[in-house]
Amino acid sequence: MEPIDSSLVDWSRAQFALTAMYHWLFVPLTLGLGVVMAIMETLYVRTGREFWKRTARFWMKLFGINFAMGVATGIILEFEFGTNWSNYSWFVGDIFGAPLAIEGILAFFMESTFIAVMYFGWNKVSKRAHLASTWLTIIGATISAWWILVANAWMQHPVGMEFNPDTVRNEMVDFAAVAFSPVAVVKFCHTVTSSWVLGAVFVVGVSCWYLLRGRHREFALGSIRVAAWFGLAASLLTAHTGHLSGRDIALYQPMKLAAAEGLYEGGTEQGLVLGGILRPGADWVGGNGDDRFLLKVELPYALSYLATHDLQGYVPGIRNLLEGDYRLPDGSVALSAEEMMKRGRVAIDALARYRAASPPEEKAAALAVLRENFPWFGYGYLKSPGELVPSVPLTFYSFRIMVMLGGYFIVLFAGLLLLGQRVTRWKLVQLAVVLTIPLAWLASQSGWVVAEVGRQPWAIQGLLPNVAAISRLDVSSVQTTFFIFLALFTLLLVAELGIMGKAIAAGPETDSTSN
Amino acid sequence: MTLGRTLWCIILIKLFIMFAVLRVFFFPAYLQGDDQEKQQRVSDELTERIAP
Numbered sequence: 001m002e003p004i005d006s007s008l009v010d011w012s013r014a015q016f017a018l019t020a021m022y023h024w025l026f027v028p029l030t031l032g033l034g035v036v037m038a039i040m041e042t043l044y045v046r047t048g049r050e051f052w053k054r055t056a057r058f059w060m061k062l063f064g065i066n067f068a069m070g071v072a073t074g075i076i077l078e079f080e081f082g083t084n085w086s087n088y089s090w091f092v093g094d095i096f097g098a099p100l101a102i103e104g105i106l107a108f109f110m111e112s113t114f115i116a117v118m119y120f121g122w123n124k125v126s127k128r129a130h131l132a133s134t135w136l137t138i139i140g141a142t143i144s145a146w147w148i149l150v151a152n153a154w155m156q157h158p159v160g161m162e163f164n165p166d167t168v169r170n171e172m173v174d175f176a177a178v179a180f181s182p183v184a185v186v187k188f189c190h191t192v193t194s195s196w197v198l199g200a201v202f203v204v205g206v207s208c209w210y211l212l213r214g215r216h217r218e219f220a221l222g223s224i225r226v227a228a229w230f231g232l233a234a235s236l237l238t239a240h241t242g243h244l245s246g247r248d249i250a251l252y253q254p255m256k257l258a259a260a261e262g263l264y265e266g267g268t269e270q271g272l273v274l275g276g277i278l279r280p281g282a283d284w285v286g287g288n289g290d291d292r293f294l295l296k297v298e299l300p301y302a303l304s305y306l307a308t309h310d311l312q313g314y315v316p317g318i319r320n321l322l323e324g325d326y327r328l329p330d331g332s333v334a335l336s337a338e339e340m341m342k343r344g345r346v347a348i349d350a351l352a353r354y355r356a357a358s359p360p361e362e363k364a365a366a367l368a369v370l371r372e373n374f375p376w377f378g379y380g381y382l383k384s385p386g387e388l389v390p391s392v393p394l395t396f397y398s399f400r401i402m403v404m405l406g407g408y409f410i411v412l413f414a415g416l417l418l419l420g421q422r423v424t425r426w427k428l429v430q431l432a433v434v435l436t437i438p439l440a441w442l443a444s445q446s447g448w449v450v451a452e453v454g455r456q457p458w459a460i461q462g463l464l465p466n467v468a469a470i471s472r473l474d475v476s477s478v479q480t481t482f483f484i485f486l487a488l489f490t491l492l493l494v495a496e497l498g499i500m501g502k503a504i505a506a507g508p509e510t511d512s513t514s515n
Numbered sequence: 516m517t518l519g520r521t522l523w524c525i526i527l528i529k530l531f532i533m534f535a536v537l538r539v540f541f542f543p544a545y546l547q548g549d550d551q552e553k554q555q556r557v558s559d560e561l562t563e564r565i566a567p
Binding site for chain 2: 001003004061064065068069071072075076079080082083086087090091166167168169341345348349351352355380381382383467468472481484488492495499503
């Protein structure tokens with residue numbers, strides 16, 4: 001059998017990344033804007049003021065545009081699992097497929113049912129029934145996100161399964177361990193709260209555009225007040241869940257943390273890099289002792305605290321993770337990459353012997369070796385320890401972009417709340433808020449870059465690297481479909497921006513147009 | 516065209532492209548045969564891609 005072409009791995013990754021990133025343009029706005037409009041409708045039901053009904057209906061219209069453009073874009077990802085990642089899909093489909101199926105059957109149907117009442121039920125059902133439908137729509141969307149993130153979290157920290165060499169599948173043995181894995185819980189909270197931030201930025205941004213144009217002043221101020229409070233709370237929650245996520249990464253994906261921090265040589269009392277410039281072309285695999293930063297500003301002890309909840313805690317760097325021989329949190333000594341690769345090859349070889357053998361005693365012997373070495377199964381596909389190091393610059397800078405923008409959003413929302421109605425006099429602030437809209441997407445996408453680029457080379461952490469997970473396809477086929485998807489998704493995005501822009505330009509209903 | 520009609524048109528065109536064009540022409544079933552054949556195919560792929 002021909003070895004896998006490395007460009008096939010790269011193009012398969014690029015295609016999946018492209019599809020996922022386009023899909024993620026729509027999802028966070030659905031999750032964030034949905035809550036904002038539900039809060040506004042709640043204000044309408046509680047106060048009886050028509051103003052809040054008109055406000056909620058306007059944001060609902062934009063929500064609908066985004067929902068219609070974005071719905072089903074994730075389906076392409078599921079197709080890609082089958083074609084481009086068929087080994088992966090077979091190997092872990094029993095586990096990975098379950099949350100996706102639950103998402104499709106339970107959450108999506110719930111969302112689809114109540115969205116119809118939300119849009120077509122005004123004046124047909126009672127105020128409270130309509131409000132319940134609005135909340136149930138966004139709760140359905142959020143539950144959808146839960147199951148998708150359970151699936152993603154499982155890839156970052158596989159738990160609750162057992163490998164069956166007869167079927168060559170990992171089979172779920174503990175549903176609760178998969179569905180309520182601590183990594184899944186934290187990932188869900190961080191992703192959803194950050195989507196709320198994005199929704200809030202979108203609302204204050206569009207509202208400030210109206211202020212800049214001197215239109216819909218009362219509507220804009222009311223929207224800013226609600227979205228700024230919501231955005232501030234969501235930003236603080238995002239910061240807290242980000243801290244928890246950092247702790248999970250330190251425990252389960254220390255190489256990702258080392259890459260995100262540009263930490264080559266680990267140690268105790270490690271500082272967190274607040275900002276820095278990496279030396280271009282620095283060698284992050286070899287141990288030549290070069291300074292890998294041109295500039296670095298650190299917060300002393302903060303990385304040790306983030307990773308271990310102890311200011312003196314030990315944080316391994318890239319070199320330590322490759323060479324091993326340091327103490328793990330459970331007290332055992334870390335293996336070197338070379339040793340893990342050796343054990344991985346033993347596991348793969350045992351799988352081959354198990355499947356080829358027919359006498360029961362030979363099968364049993366091979367199975368025992370496979371079980372003993374299965375935790376390192378995926379390492380057997382790596383040709384050199386250096387493959388374990390993800391792109392440090394991409395992970396490092398994406399992480400800083402995400403964190404810095406997260407800090408900026410806190411300041412932005414707090415500033416808008418402090419300004420209150422005076423924001424109408426501050427044209428520069430209004431312009432800055434409008435220009436912040438794309439930054440919310442930049443922060444959100446950067447977060448996913450950290451999560452997904454930082455875990456390379458793994459499709460499933462420690463279990464299956466990309467080189468083993470992908471289908472044996474022609475590189476040209478993957479390249480062709482990459483550009484087809486690029487064209488289609490770009491077209492969809494342009495259409496969304498056009499329709500959204502037109503709806504924003506038309507503005508909310510006025511007293512005379514409302515019903 | 517009203518906003519609602521525009522969005523319904525886009526949804527239907529999008530679903531047609533996804534399920535009738537992309538799914539049929541660009542996403543063929545890669546693993547063929549019954550479960551036994553699929554198992555063997557994946558097993559061969561996984562064991563033969565071992566690092567040298």
